[in-house]
Amino acid sequence: MLIAGLVLAGIAALIHVYIFYLESFAWTDRKTLATFGMTAQQAEAMRPMALNQGYYNLFLAIITVVGIVLASVGSTAVGAALVFAGAGSMAAAAVVLVVSDPSKRSAALKQGAAPLLGVIALAVGLLV
Template sequence: MIAVALVLAGIAALVHVYIFVMESLTWTSAKTRAVFGTSAEEAEATKELAYNQGFYNLFLAIVTAVGIVLVAVGSDAAGTALVFAGAGSMAAAAAVLLVSSPDKRGAALKQGVIPLLAVLAMLVGSLA
């Protein structure tokens, strides 16, 4: 079950790296604006906010990736803690998005289900 958790956590980390790219690097592009449903004016007005938010997503991905690597090299306690912290924070942030903006349910599910499954699989694997 730990292997399943690590694969899911890795996928979640990659999704959050992609979100970082969109929010911090391509926020005002037509493609990214279409994903987030923003106009050119809205994207320009929120560029600094999105840039900062993108780095939060990158840092969560890094924490999760470091946890995966640590588990892979045998530092199970530290690695598991980091996977719980990173993927758990991703799932929690998605829950906040879902509750605060129900109209963004699709985005919340896209960014939150996989890390939640990773956390649950890691919990089951850790208890076994």
């Protein structure tokens, strides 16, 4: 289960790197506008917030990847702590998204399922 948790956390990190790209570099592209259900005017007004949010997602991914690497090379306690912090924050953010806007259930599921399952599998793997 430990390996499954690290793999799921790795998938979550990759998803969040992609979200970083969308929010920080492709924010006003037609495909991104459709993904987030925005007009070009809305996207332009939200650009500074999206840039900040994108980097937040990148930093969570980095924390998670560093944790995966450390856990994989034998620093299990420190690595797991970082994975719990990074992936746990990703899962918590997905909960905040769906609670604040129930119409965003699909987005919350896409960004929150892998980190939540990773955290659960990692916890089980550490307890066994």
